[in-house]
Amino acid sequence: MALHRPTLLQLLPFPIHPDAQPRLERDFSVVRLWEQDDPNSVMAACRDEVTVVVTSAFMPVRKKLIDQLPRLQAICSVGVGYDHIDWQDAQQRGVQVSNTPDVLNDCVADLAWGLLLDVARDISRADRYVRANQWELRLAELPLGRQVTGKKLGIVGLGRVGSAIAKRASGFSMQVRYHNRRPRNDVDWPYENSLHALAQWADFLVVATVGGDETRHLIDQAVLEALGPDGVLINISRGSVVDETALVQALQDKIIAGAGLDVFENEPQVPDELKTMDNVVLLPHIASATMETRRAMVDFMLQNVEAFARTGQVLTPVNP
Ligand code: 8YV
Numbered sequence: 001m002a003l004h005r006p007t008l009l010q011l012l013p014f015p016i017h018p019d020a021q022p023r024l025e026r027d028f029s030v031v032r033l034w035e036q037d038d039p040n041s042v043m044a045a046c047r048d049e050v051t052v053v054v055t056s057a058f059m060p061v062r063k064k065l066i067d068q069l070p071r072l073q074a075i076c077s078v079g080v081g082y083d084h085i086d087w088q089d090a091q092q093r094g095v096q097v098s099n100t101p102d103v104l105n106d107c108v109a110d111l112a113w114g115l116l117l118d119v120a121r122d123i124s125r126a127d128r129y130v131r132a133n134q135w136e137l138r139l140a141e142l143p144l145g146r147q148v149t150g151k152k153l154g155i156v157g158l159g160r161v162g163s164a165i166a167k168r169a170s171g172f173s174m175q176v177r178y179h180n181r182r183p184r185n186d187v188d189w190p191y192e193n194s195l196h197a198l199a200q201w202a203d204f205l206v207v208a209t210v211g212g213d214e215t216r217h218l219i220d221q222a223v224l225e226a227l228g229p230d231g232v233l234i235n236i237s238r239g240s241v242v243d244e245t246a247l248v249q250a251l252q253d254k255i256i257a258g259a260g261l262d263v264f265e266n267e268p269q270v271p272d273e274l275k276t277m278d279n280v281v282l283l284p285h286i287a288s289a290t291m292e293t294r295r296a297m298v299d300f301m302l303q304n305v306e307a308f309a310r311t312g313q314v315l316t317p318v319n320p
Contacts (some may be wrong), residue, residue, distance in 0.1 A: 005029045007049035008305070009069070014078070016291065017298040024302070027309035028052065052076060052305060060084040062316050071184065074314055077273070078297050079288070080104055080161070081320045083211035083238060099313035100300035108292035109164035111286065112236045114208055115260030118281045121145040125278045126305025146203075146257070149173055154189060154202030156195065156218070157237065165206055177201060190213045192270055196318075199226035204234060211238025211294045215281040219243065219284070226230065232258045236287045239264040248273045251280060262287045 001010055002230060010029035014020040024030050031050070036042045050069045055061050057079035066072060074096045083267040084314065086215045087097045118124050129135060129142055153169045155162045158178040166176045166189055176189045181199040184192035192198035199205055205227050209215050219233065219242040227233060235242055244265045250256050251274070258279035264270050267285055274280050288294060302315045 006051045006309075007031060007046055008052040008054060009033060009046065009050045011053065011055045011061075014298045014301075016294045018301070020298055020302060024054065024305060025149070027306065036285075052308065054078075054301065054305065055080050055085070057084050061090075063089040064087050066090055066093065073312075074098065074305075074308045076301050076308070076314060079303045081211055081238060085318075095196045096308070096314045097318045098301070098304040098308075098316050099315055099318050100297045100304075103296040103300055104118065104266055104293050105160045107290050108161045108208075108236055108287040111262060111283075112130075112136060112161075112165045112208070112234055114170055115234050115236070115281055115283070116204055116206065116232070117148060117260065118135040119234070119258045119260040119279065120148045122278075124281050128133075128267060146230075151175075152177070152201060152209040154178070154192070154198040155189075156198070156205065156207045156241075157215075158187065158189070159210070161236070162206075162208035163187065165208055177316045195223055196226045199223045199231070200228070202227065202231065204232050207233070207235040207237050207241050209237050209241060211240050215241045217241070217243040219247070221246040221250065223258050227256050229254055231256045232260070234260045237266060244271060251277055310311040 009031050031046050051073045053075045055077050075100045080101050149172045153174045153176045155178040169176050179192045179195045251291045262283040307315045
């Protein structure tokens with residue numbers, strides 16, 4: 001007699017992890033939504049069966065979808081951020097929501113430093129200069145960059161990723177300060193209780209806080225003015241944390257010196273004005289995008305799904 005397996009709704013594939021599909025299908029009857037020609041009718045057919053939804057930061061799970069699934073018990077996501085999930089609505093209904101913290105800290109911190117070094121030393125700009133044969137033809141001089149070693153690094157959001165970014169600063173003999181909702185008593189870096197004061201102090205302001213309503217437009221015109229004409233903004237958290245219109249204006253008016261951005265307010269849309277600026281480095285949300293880290297993230301999602309199948313509890317419920 002075949003056992004009735006619960007139904008899992010999978011919103012996207014995970015080709016990076018060779019075991020992902022067999023491991024999901026061992027415990028669940030899996031609906032592969034991305035493969036369906038008519039996802040709406042497939043959803044209508046399975047909505048009363050689905051107990052688990054699997055997703056990632058690139059595939060939102062909003063209240064509308066949660067409301068469509070009366071037997072939903074868990075949403076397991078790949079990625080540390082969870083602003084793409086209406087987790088409060090889920091939790092009100094008793095639906096568990098899990099993410100994949102920690103396994104991406106180093107990778108994201110590495111990329112924050114990549115952006116910082118790139119903007120400060122004009123690496124991408126110098127690469128474009130060589131490719132356009134400007135070096136050989138001596139058509140134009142490259143401007144001088146900014147030194148990184150010995151400068152001041154301000155971290156907005158000293159969580160797991162923020163700490164990994166801060167640790168790397170010692171290799172560059174930099175001073176570090178941070179701003180959080182509240183000071184941490186387990187670190188030696190000085191706390192600034194005002195974001196404005198941190199921006200005023202810092203040469204490089206790195207945004208590593210969570211996304212969502214609470215942090216929306218935390219980096220606004222006033223913060224950018226405090227950062228000042230020699231200051232550089234780096235964002236590897238969520239586009240929503242920065243008021244993008246204010247940022248474009250600040251760059252155009254030379255209120256700040258430059259920016260390195262891995263995330264944007266309306267991904268994959270990037271304001272055209274930014275694309276023409278040489279003091280800005282733009283990346284397509286790749287901070288965790290290495291083979292090792294993405295595989296570890298998918299594996300962590302699988303462990304959450306498997307723990308839920310075994311015990312009824314996910315391993316890492318989101319913890320706002
Ligand atoms: C990933 C991210 O790109 O972890 C996050 O919150 O934004 C990124 O690391 C994303 O989660 C891919 O699934």
